[in-house]
Amino acid sequence: MSKFGTLYVESDSFFHRMEPSLKVLIFVLWSITVFMFLDLRVDLVLLALGSVFLLFSKIPFRIIRNLFIVVLLFTLTNALFILLITPEYGTVLTGSTTNLFYGLTFETLFYIFTLSLKYISLLPVVMILIFTTHPSRFASSLSKLGIPYKWAYTFNIMFRYIPDIQNEFKTIANAQAARGLSIKKDEKSIVKRARNLFNLTIPLINSALARIDKVSNAMDLRGFGKYGKRTWYNFTPMRKVDYAVLAMTVIIFLMFLLFRIYSNTRFWYPF
Amino acid sequence: MTKIVFQNFSFRYRNLKEPTLKNITLDINSGEKVLIAGQSGSGKSTLMHCVNGLVPFAYDGEISGKLFLDGIEPYEESLFKVSKIAGTILQDQDSQFIGLTVGEDVAFVLENEMTPLKEMQQKVSECLATVDMLDYINHSPYELSGGQRQRVSLAGVLSSQSEILLFDEPLANLDPVSGKNIISLIDDLHKETGKTILIVEHRIEDVLERSVDRVIVIDQGEIIFNGKPCELLRTDTLKNAGLREPLYVEAIKYSELKLEDDHKLDDINNCDHDTIKESVTNWFEDKLPTEEDFDTDKVLSVKDINFSFVSNTKVIDNVSFDIRKGEIVSILGNNGAGKSTLSNLITGILKPDSGEIVLDGEVINNLSVKAIGDKIGYVMQNPNNMTVKHMLRDEVTLGLRAGLEEADRFNFLNRWWRAKSKVCENTIETKFIDTIKKCKLYGYRNWPLSSLSYGQKRRASIASVLAREPRVLILDEPTAGQDYSNYSEFMKFMNELSGYGIAIILITHDMHLALEYTNRSIVMSDGKKIADDTPANIFSQEDIVKKANLRETSLGKLADVIGIENKHGFIQHFIDFDRERKR
Amino acid sequence: MGKKLSIFNFGTKTVVTISIGAALYGIIGLVGIPIGPNMQLRPAIVILTIFSAFFGPIVGFLSGFIGHMLTDILAGWGVWWNWELSSGFFGFFVGLVYLAKGFNMKYGLFRVWHIIFMALTGILGFVIGYCFAGFTDVVIMDEAPRKIVLQTVIITLTNSIVFIAFALPVVLSFLLTNKKNSNLVIENQ
Numbered sequence A: 001m002s003k004f005g006t007l008y009v010e011s012d013s014f015f016h017r018m019e020p021s022l023k024v025l026i027f028v029l030w031s032i033t034v035f036m037f038l039d040l041r042v043d044l045v046l047l048a049l050g051s052v053f054l055l056f057s058k059i060p061f062r063i064i065r066n067l068f069i070v071v072l073l074f075t076l077t078n079a080l081f082i083l084l085i086t087p088e089y090g091t092v093l094t095g096s097t098t099n100l101f102y103g104l105t106f107e108t109l110f111y112i113f114t115l116s117l118k119y120i121s122l123l124p125v126v127m128i129l130i131f132t133t134h135p136s137r138f139a140s141s142l143s144k145l146g147i148p149y150k151w152a153y154t155f156n157i158m159f160r161y162i163p164d165i166q167n168e169f170k171t172i173a174n175a176q177a178a179r180g181l182s183i184k185k186d187e188k189s190i191v192k193r194a195r196n197l198f199n200l201t202i203p204l205i206n207s208a209l210a211r212i213d214k215v216s217n218a219m220d221l222r223g224f225g226k227y228g229k230r231t232w233y234n235f236t237p238m239r240k241v242d243y244a245v246l247a248m249t250v251i252i253f254l255m256f257l258l259f260r261i262y263s264n265t266r267f268w269y270p271f
Numbered sequence B: 001m002t003k004i005v006f007q008n009f010s011f012r013y014r015n016l017k018e019p020t021l022k023n024i025t026l027d028i029n030s031g032e033k034v035l036i037a038g039q040s041g042s043g044k045s046t047l048m049h050c051v052n053g054l055v056p057f058a059y060d061g062e063i064s065g066k067l068f069l070d071g072i073e074p075y076e077e078s079l080f081k082v083s084k085i086a087g088t089i090l091q092d093q094d095s096q097f098i099g100l101t102v103g104e105d106v107a108f109v110l111e112n113e114m115t116p117l118k119e120m121q122q123k124v125s126e127c128l129a130t131v132d133m134l135d136y137i138n139h140s141p142y143e144l145s146g147g148q149r150q151r152v153s154l155a156g157v158l159s160s161q162s163e164i165l166l167f168d169e170p171l172a173n174l175d176p177v178s179g180k181n182i183i184s185l186i187d188d189l190h191k192e193t194g195k196t197i198l199i200v201e202h203r204i205e206d207v208l209e210r211s212v213d214r215v216i217v218i219d220q221g222e223i224i225f226n227g228k229p230c231e232l233l234r235t236d237t238l239k240n241a242g243l244r245e246p247l248y249v250e251a252i253k254y255s256e257l258k259l260e261d262d263h264k265l266d267d268i269n270n271c272d273h274d275t276i277k278e279s280v281t282n283w284f285e286d287k288l289p290t291e292e293d294f295d296t297d298k299v300l301s302v303k304d305i306n307f308s309f310v311s312n313t314k315v316i317d318n319v320s321f322d323i324r325k326g327e328i329v330s331i332l333g334n335n336g337a338g339k340s341t342l343s344n345l346i347t348g349i350l351k352p353d354s355g356e357i358v359l360d361g362e363v364i365n366n367l368s369v370k371a372i373g374d375k376i377g378y379v380m381q382n383p384n385n386m387t388v389k390h391m392l393r394d395e396v397t398l399g400l401r402a403g404l405e406e407a408d409r410f411n412f413l414n415r416w417w418r419a420k421s422k423v424c425e426n427t428i429e430t431k432f433i434d435t436i437k438k439c440k441l442y443g444y445r446n447w448p449l450s451s452l453s454y455g456q457k458r459r460a461s462i463a464s465v466l467a468r469e470p471r472v473l474i475l476d477e478p479t480a481g482q483d484y485s486n487y488s489e490f491m492k493f494m495n496e497l498s499g500y501g502i503a504i505i506l507i508t509h510d511m512h513l514a515l516e517y518t519n520r521s522i523v524m525s526d527g528k529k530i531a532d533d534t535p536a537n538i539f540s541q542e543d544i545v546k547k548a549n550l551r552e553t554s555l556g557k558l559a560d561v562i563g564i565e566n567k568h569g570f571i572q573h574f575i576d577f578d579r580e581r582k583r
Numbered sequence C: 001m002g003k004k005l006s007i008f009n010f011g012t013k014t015v016v017t018i019s020i021g022a023a024l025y026g027i028i029g030l031v032g033i034p035i036g037p038n039m040q041l042r043p044a045i046v047i048l049t050i051f052s053a054f055f056g057p058i059v060g061f062l063s064g065f066i067g068h069m070l071t072d073i074l075a076g077w078g079v080w081w082n083w084e085l086s087s088g089f090f091g092f093f094v095g096l097v098y099l100a101k102g103f104n105m106k107y108g109l110f111r112v113w114h115i116i117f118m119a120l121t122g123i124l125g126f127v128i129g130y131c132f133a134g135f136t137d138v139v140i141m142d143e144a145p146r147k148i149v150l151q152t153v154i155i156t157l158t159n160s161i162v163f164i165a166f167a168l169p170v171v172l173s174f175l176l177t178n179k180k181n182s183n184l185v186i187e188n189q
């Protein structure tokens, strides 16, 4: 975790330099595209595109690999559940049955494969958004999308206090353990451990409530919310490249939209 | 021109029965620099909040009388309007750092004022340069020491251009040298800009080091002194209000000199006045200090411990020492020297990379925090991290209960029938009353913690640890933000505890505390132990003093000014005399 | 006494409340005590409940939504907005009690029916939130409906239990102590 307590990875790449609000927009349009189809071809295209993006983003391979493992595990268990609970669902979707063995159908397998790829194809843009966006630039950039600055500033404060709260959680847990109230394995009784854990929420909430007062006082004292607008210390103007990317994004999205309108079934099953 | 005018002003917090500020009448002129002193809980912060508008906009309550700020009545206006006039540095440093980086934090006011980007960047650099922090412009708050954060908040109010600056305990938690630097910084600022400045501080001596136009002393919500510092120091007002006089003033007074108008006590350099010289020299009986020797068993040994947060930067570098039974030891050192880290290692919260920690002959590094906590009590730097419960009573008894339940675990039948409750509750209650009496919180026993002042909260967190009767007690800056009467009561209490054989480790930035109350000081700098000796010996070693940002107290300075050679003996004489007096 | 801020007041304090609420909910969302396959006792629910009761449905909704997003991101799961919205729904529904007459967390004012109301709206919040998440999973992610129904039922049940068994008592303890926090005097006898 970076010094900001978020997952931002310090580096310099095409995506690090890209306007954050544009990344948000790409993320939203990308997701909508994924949601529009249950189509292996679309998933594969997006996945290919996403992989190219990731190559350009300079996110360390180790991080990408770990995240892929998590999502892979998720899709595998998900697949297992589907097989156990609704093994006939592929037939429901396609209307045909190709029995492989023990009630397992080819249709269902194909469906599960498409679905898993659909999950995975969401991943690259999320990663780019999370790992290449500097928290300081995020809020000021959101306000460019027309979001009022007070709403946008929520993210700044959140990023500011994430590490504080993490540390606080650890400190409080330790201070309590030193007084005999442990949440770790050295408390044998699981009931007590649970009770101590839930007990911890009280100082956390109390200190959060106190912090809300102090922080909002400090902000008020420095004139936050005085005017309908404010300037941003971290403001960076949109560059030509950003406009070009914006245009490209919209065009590609429109192409997918057209494709969706002209293809008549949602689930693509060529057999 | 008068800048701030209080007329018969009173304020009562919504949830309190009695007003916290009572009939305050006070004029503060434009361009004045004023020190506000008073016991913990006397209403200093509340007074500040009335000026900066937090009362009543953030703290609900009842106001009577009038208050004018630059001709306007703040409580009739909006907080924004007030904030334009008065800039504040709050008592709590952590939460007022709002930006993600130093630069952003300083820019915060400017952003809200819609300052154009170019101008903003320039101003931010200027303000940071003024406080000598320009190199840190892209650092996040976690990469700064306490003193550095203090500087950043100073830069923050600089950028706001307000006419009045309020400082609520700007020195709390700073080491002596950093504290001195901040006071000089404030003073330079005052001289350069002519702003009106109000400082609330318990470290009166440190603030008075640079000239102050006026001192106001508050006691239980009322003003009991309002005048020039030299007048204040001539009288016994501070002492009577339970506050600490500057040490050199105390020494002069002990010499029973009849103080006249031409004794300008507010500046130590003026103390070379002949009558002072004569009187103090007469008072001082030059004799060789007797070495107290301590030869009891050791309880705690730290052996060659090393620790680093990130690889290859050692935060604790090969530290070893022993703590004996009933000993009071102070750990001194500059901000960021590794003192808190060291106590986290001893209490098992952090695990050393190498080395051993031995308690009563048993190696404890591998025990859990909980197991170590049965024997070593630890009071952390920030009281808010320690409290779990809403009410003072529940908080102090919580640890007791955990302990008793443990002991009760095998007493199956009792537990089943809950018959233990009566006996248990009685022991708990007596222990509770006992502890909070010791910690001077008896009057507040039915209060929720949220309504206590910061200093009171500190004592509450100490009470909750003490109730568990530890063998070794580690206190991280227990006297920060405490007034003198609490402080000396508290230290007396520490003495009592050590009499029972509890070893006490105090982490402190208060040099006189180390001298007066501790038999031994361990000095840390850059993660290394650079000295382990009696406090008096340490202060006579210049290189160590310098390395660890320590400072000799004003007693040493006084000895210099009036030409006493045996500084050591002089300080010891003062301490002995002081003890005798208090008995 | 007992005046409450309008839930549509969007001042500094609301901004700060939402962000700190979200940060807290997000981080505590990462801890849990496993009690069975795919089931956890999550203390985060307590936090969201208290925040909603203190500050109302809008703060509850946003803290829940943004906070859950934070949990997913910090845990390395990516962004699953429909499940994250379900936390928002829960925050919104338990927060409704804020609007009820005579209820005030800050001053400890409440009646028994407020607590019952909270219990019902909280469970309703889970039901609506998870039904929404499940439904969107079926519609946009093309998940198998029967599987989703089963998942939804299980998750609603476990969370409702934590909510009733842990979150409501904590709410009650906050209410009771805040009630005592008035007319304080220093008793020296």
Ligand SMILES: Nc1ncnc2c1ncn2[C@@H]1O[C@H](COP(=O)(O)OP(=O)(O)OP(=O)(O)O)[C@@H](O)[C@H]1O
Pocket: B013, B015, B016, B020, B038, B039, B040, B041, B042, B043, B044, B045, B046, B047, B059, B091, B450, B451, B452, B453, B454, B455, B456, B481
């Ligand atoms: N928010 C609050 N609600 C109720 N009572 C309060 C509040 N803040 C302070 N008080 C009470 O008002 C009194 C004065 O508190 P204040 O914080 O002004 O003291 P102080 O002089 O600044 O003390 P310290 O030196 O410990 O900071 C205390 O007795 C405290 O109990």
Ligand SMILES: Nc1ncnc2c1ncn2[C@@H]1O[C@H](COP(=O)(O)OP(=O)(O)OP(=O)(O)O)[C@@H](O)[C@H]1O
Pocket: B143, B145, B146, B173, B309, B310, B315, B333, B334, B335, B336, B337, B338, B339, B340, B341, B342
């Ligand atoms: N969690 C952490 N991660 C990384 N570095 C840390 C951490 N905590 C402390 N440090 C660093 O370790 C060093 C020692 O810190 P520590 O808190 O022990 O200082 P200290 O002597 O207690 O200072 P102070 O007098 O300001 O309380 C500092 O340089 C600090 O920046």
Ligand SMILES: [Mg+2]
Pocket: B044, B045, B046, B091, B168, B454
């Ligand atoms: Mg104060």
Ligand SMILES: [Mg+2]
Pocket: B339, B340, B341, B381, B476
């Ligand atoms: Mg420290």
